[in-house]
Amino acid sequence: MRRACFKFSWIAAALLAPQLLIIFIFFYWPSAQALYWAFTLEQPWGGGNTWVGFDNFTKVLSDPYYWGSVRVSVIYALATTVIAMGMALTLAIFVDRQLAGYRAYRVGIIWPYAVAAPAVGLAFQFVFNPGAGIFSYINTIAPGWWDLSKYPWQAVTAIVIAGAWKQVAYSFIFFLAALQSIPRSLTEAAAMDGARPLRRMVDMQLPLLTPTFFFLLVINITDSFTDSFGIVDTLTGGGPFRATDLMVYKIYADGFRGFDYSGAAAQSIILMLLVMALTFVQFRYVERRVHYT
Amino acid sequence: MTFKLATTAMVLLATAGAASAEKVKFEYWYGLTGDLGAVVAETCNRFNASQDQYEAVCVGQDGYDKAVQNTIAAFRAGKHPTLVQSFDAGTADLMLSGEFYPVKKLMEDAGYSIDWANYFPGIANYYSASNGDFFSMPFNSSTPVYYYNKDQFAKAGITEAPLTWEGMEAAFKALKASGQDCGYAYAPSTWVDLEQFSMAHNVPVASNNNGYDGLDSELLFNTTLHVKHMENIQRWINEGYAMLRTQAAGKTARDSFVEGECSVFFSSIADHNTIHKLTPAFAWDVQMIPVYEGTERHNTVVGGASLWVLSGKSEDEYKAAAAYLAFLATPESEEFWVSNTGYIPVTKTGYDALLAKGFYNNQPYVNRDIALKSLTYTEPGPLTRGIRLGGFIQIRAEWQAEVEAALAGQKTMQEALDTAVARGNDQLARFAKTYAGKTFP
Known part of the structure; x- marks a missing residue:
C-alpha cells in the first residue's frame, strides 16, 4: 500500500516552532515544575525545598474538606455543562428555524462569550445579592429566605447559573454552525415526507449533531473545571463555609494567597489527572455513540 | 478629580525632570487601592519633587495579596522591586527567607540617623527582630x-x-x-x-x-x-x-x-x-x-502594612530607597499621610506635633487618636507584641x-x-x- 507522507521540511519546522515553543513554555515547563514541587515543600521566596515524597498528596487526599471540594467541582461541572448545552441547543434550533428577528438574536447570544469571568461574577452579584439584587425581591416576600451567606445550595446554584450563562454562547456558536451545515435538501425531503419540526429535530438533526455534541461536552466539562475561578471569586469567595470552594479556587487560595506552593502544586496535579480521566472516559464510552459522517 | 489631575501633573513634571538629569531610579510596589492608593502615589510625587537625585517609580499592585504575590513571582525571576508594601500576615515567609535588607541596617549604611525609639512600641515590636532591630519600615498603621x-x-x-x-x-x-x-x-x-x-x-x-x-x-x-x-x-x-x-x-x-x-x-x-x-x-x-x-x-497591636526592602538590588537603588524612607519618616510626610487617610501616626514626635497643632480637635479628625490610646494602653508584653505565625x-x-x-x-x-x-x-x-x-x- 502506498502511503502519503511529507518529507521533512525546514520551512514546516520553522513555521511550527513558535507554536511548539509557546506550548512548551506555557504548558510543559510549568507542568513539570508543578510536578516537582508537588513532591517537595517549596519555600515561596526561593531558598530551597525539602523532598517529602507523597506527603502533599496524602495530606490533600486525607482531608475531608478537599473531598467536599472535589464533590462540588463535579456537581458544578456537570450542572453547568447540562444547562449550558441544553440552553445553547434550544436557542440554536430556534435561530436555525429563522424565526422573526433571528439575526439580532444571534449576535446577542454570542456576546456573553466575550465577557470575562470576573465581570460575569460581578454582574450576577447584582442579580443574586440578597440585599439589593433582583433576588432580594424574594426576601421582601419571605424575609431571609434567599441568603448566599447562609445556604450552601443557594450559593452553588448561583455559581452554576452564572457559569452556565457564560458557557451558553460558546456552545451556541458551534450548535448553530453544525445545524446550518445540515444540507437543506435533507430537511426538505423530511418535510415532504410529512415530518414536522419536532420530529425532524429528534430523528434527523440531533443524530447529525452528535460529533458537535461530543466536542462541546468535552470542552464544556474541561472548561468548567478549570475556568470557574473568576466567578467563584467575585460571587461567593468560596463560601459559605467552603460550600463553593471549587478545586481550582482552592488551588488559588492555598497557593497564591496562602503561599503554600507545594500543596497547591499537588492539587493542580490531582485536578489535571481528574480532567484527563474524565476526558478519557468520554472518549472511551461516549464517543462510541458518535457517528462522524 | 482635582487630586487626580494634580497627580498627573506631578507625574508629568517628574518625567520631564528625569529627562534632563540622570536620576537614580528605584521601584516601589504597593498594595493599597482606590483613594488610599492615590495618596501613596502622591507621597512618591512629593518625594520626587522634593529633590533631584532620586526617583521613586511607584506601581500599584491592586491589593495587599497581589502586591506580595507579584513580588514573589518577580523575585524568583530576578525582576523584583527594591521596596514593597507588605501586610502583616504575609511576612513570616519573607522573614525566614532572609531575602530582605533590614531597614535599620539600611538606614545606618546609607547614613541616615533615625531615632527608632521614637516609634510607638506597639508598632515597633510588630516589625522588629528579637533584638529589637527594625526589619521593615512602619507605614500605614491602624488598630x-x-x-x-x-x-x-x-x-x-x-x-x-x-x-x-x-x-x-x-x-x-x-x-x-x-x-x-x-x-x-x-x-x-x-x-x-x-x-x-x-x-x-x-x-x-x-x-x-x-x-x-x-x-x-x-x-x-x-x-x-x-x-x-x-x-x-x-x-x-x-x-x-x-x-x-x-x-x-x-x-x-x-x-x-x-x-x-x-x-x-x-x-x-x-x-x-x-x-x-x-x-x-x-x-x-x-x-x-x-x-x-x-x-x-x-x-x-498595629494592623496595616509596612515597607520591606528586598535583597539583590544595587547600592544606588538602596540609597534611593533609603532616601525615600527617610522622607516618609519626616513629621511633614507623616502629617500629610495621616491627614489624607484614616491611618494613625507611627512616631511619638509625629503624634506630639499633631497634638500641638490641635489636629485632633477639628473634624474630621476628632477622636481618631482613640486608636493610639488603644495601641499604647500598656507596654507590649510577651503576649501583646503581635503574632508571628x-x-x-x-x-x-x-x-x-x-x-x-x-x-x-x-x-x-x-x-x-x-x-x-x-x-x-x-x-x-x-x-x-x-x-x-x-x-x-
Missing part, C-alpha cells in the same frame, strides 16, 4: 475600634460608649428596648475577634508567645476567653441583638452602620476617614474595643470558614474553633517543616 451611632445611643439612654463587653450587651438591650432593631452589625474578622481581642485581654493566640519564640508553635485560641466571646456573639445573633452583615449576605457591616440600620460595628481606624466621606445622616463616634469585666485591659493567611481562612459554619448552626462554636485550631496546627507543622532548622531572626 481596631468600634464605631457607634451617637443619636441611637442617646435615644436608648446610653450616655457613655461602653468599654466592657458586659456594658456592650446592656447597650444592645437598651437599643432594642428603644426600638432600634439591630444593635451590632457583625462580620466575622479574625483580626478583630481573635487577634486584637486576644491582645487586649492578654491571652495567647498560639504557644511560644504567639510564635515569636520558635516555629514549633501550636494554636491555643480554642482554650481561651476567645471561645466565650465567640459564643456570646453567636448568642447575640440568635437573640436578635446582632445581625450578620457581610458582602455575601447582601450588605457589609459598614454600609449597614452608615445607613443607620445597625448602631455599632467594628473596624480599623482607617475607616474613620471613609465614613466621614460617606457622610452618615447622624452623629457618630469611635471607642476602644471593649474587654470583659474582671480582666485587665492591655494594648492592641507561618501559614497565617490560611489559619485566618480556616477560622473564618469554621466560624461561619458555627453561625449558620452547622456545629457548635467550640467544635468550630477546635476544628480551626486542629487544621491551623497542620499548617503550622507544614510551615515548620518547610523551614526546618530555621528560626525567626
Whole structure:
C-alpha cells in the first residue's frame, strides 16, 4: 500500500516552532515544575525545598474538606455543562428555524462569550445579592429566605447559573454552525415526507449533531473545571463555609494567597489527572455513540 | 478629580525632570487601592519633587495579596522591586527567607540617623527582630475600634460608649428596648475577634508567645476567653441583638452602620476617614474595643502594612530607597499621610506635633487618636507584641470558614474553633517543616 507522507521540511519546522515553543513554555515547563514541587515543600521566596515524597498528596487526599471540594467541582461541572448545552441547543434550533428577528438574536447570544469571568461574577452579584439584587425581591416576600451567606445550595446554584450563562454562547456558536451545515435538501425531503419540526429535530438533526455534541461536552466539562475561578471569586469567595470552594479556587487560595506552593502544586496535579480521566472516559464510552459522517 | 489631575501633573513634571538629569531610579510596589492608593502615589510625587537625585517609580499592585504575590513571582525571576508594601500576615515567609535588607541596617549604611525609639512600641515590636532591630519600615498603621451611632445611643439612654463587653450587651438591650432593631452589625474578622481581642485581654493566640519564640508553635485560641466571646456573639445573633452583615449576605457591616440600620460595628481606624466621606445622616463616634469585666485591659497591636526592602538590588537603588524612607519618616510626610487617610501616626514626635497643632480637635479628625490610646494602653508584653505565625493567611481562612459554619448552626462554636485550631496546627507543622532548622531572626 502506498502511503502519503511529507518529507521533512525546514520551512514546516520553522513555521511550527513558535507554536511548539509557546506550548512548551506555557504548558510543559510549568507542568513539570508543578510536578516537582508537588513532591517537595517549596519555600515561596526561593531558598530551597525539602523532598517529602507523597506527603502533599496524602495530606490533600486525607482531608475531608478537599473531598467536599472535589464533590462540588463535579456537581458544578456537570450542572453547568447540562444547562449550558441544553440552553445553547434550544436557542440554536430556534435561530436555525429563522424565526422573526433571528439575526439580532444571534449576535446577542454570542456576546456573553466575550465577557470575562470576573465581570460575569460581578454582574450576577447584582442579580443574586440578597440585599439589593433582583433576588432580594424574594426576601421582601419571605424575609431571609434567599441568603448566599447562609445556604450552601443557594450559593452553588448561583455559581452554576452564572457559569452556565457564560458557557451558553460558546456552545451556541458551534450548535448553530453544525445545524446550518445540515444540507437543506435533507430537511426538505423530511418535510415532504410529512415530518414536522419536532420530529425532524429528534430523528434527523440531533443524530447529525452528535460529533458537535461530543466536542462541546468535552470542552464544556474541561472548561468548567478549570475556568470557574473568576466567578467563584467575585460571587461567593468560596463560601459559605467552603460550600463553593471549587478545586481550582482552592488551588488559588492555598497557593497564591496562602503561599503554600507545594500543596497547591499537588492539587493542580490531582485536578489535571481528574480532567484527563474524565476526558478519557468520554472518549472511551461516549464517543462510541458518535457517528462522524 | 482635582487630586487626580494634580497627580498627573506631578507625574508629568517628574518625567520631564528625569529627562534632563540622570536620576537614580528605584521601584516601589504597593498594595493599597482606590483613594488610599492615590495618596501613596502622591507621597512618591512629593518625594520626587522634593529633590533631584532620586526617583521613586511607584506601581500599584491592586491589593495587599497581589502586591506580595507579584513580588514573589518577580523575585524568583530576578525582576523584583527594591521596596514593597507588605501586610502583616504575609511576612513570616519573607522573614525566614532572609531575602530582605533590614531597614535599620539600611538606614545606618546609607547614613541616615533615625531615632527608632521614637516609634510607638506597639508598632515597633510588630516589625522588629528579637533584638529589637527594625526589619521593615512602619507605614500605614491602624488598630481596631468600634464605631457607634451617637443619636441611637442617646435615644436608648446610653450616655457613655461602653468599654466592657458586659456594658456592650446592656447597650444592645437598651437599643432594642428603644426600638432600634439591630444593635451590632457583625462580620466575622479574625483580626478583630481573635487577634486584637486576644491582645487586649492578654491571652495567647498560639504557644511560644504567639510564635515569636520558635516555629514549633501550636494554636491555643480554642482554650481561651476567645471561645466565650465567640459564643456570646453567636448568642447575640440568635437573640436578635446582632445581625450578620457581610458582602455575601447582601450588605457589609459598614454600609449597614452608615445607613443607620445597625448602631455599632467594628473596624480599623482607617475607616474613620471613609465614613466621614460617606457622610452618615447622624452623629457618630469611635471607642476602644471593649474587654470583659474582671480582666485587665492591655494594648492592641498595629494592623496595616509596612515597607520591606528586598535583597539583590544595587547600592544606588538602596540609597534611593533609603532616601525615600527617610522622607516618609519626616513629621511633614507623616502629617500629610495621616491627614489624607484614616491611618494613625507611627512616631511619638509625629503624634506630639499633631497634638500641638490641635489636629485632633477639628473634624474630621476628632477622636481618631482613640486608636493610639488603644495601641499604647500598656507596654507590649510577651503576649501583646503581635503574632508571628507561618501559614497565617490560611489559619485566618480556616477560622473564618469554621466560624461561619458555627453561625449558620452547622456545629457548635467550640467544635468550630477546635476544628480551626486542629487544621491551623497542620499548617503550622507544614510551615515548620518547610523551614526546618530555621528560626525567626
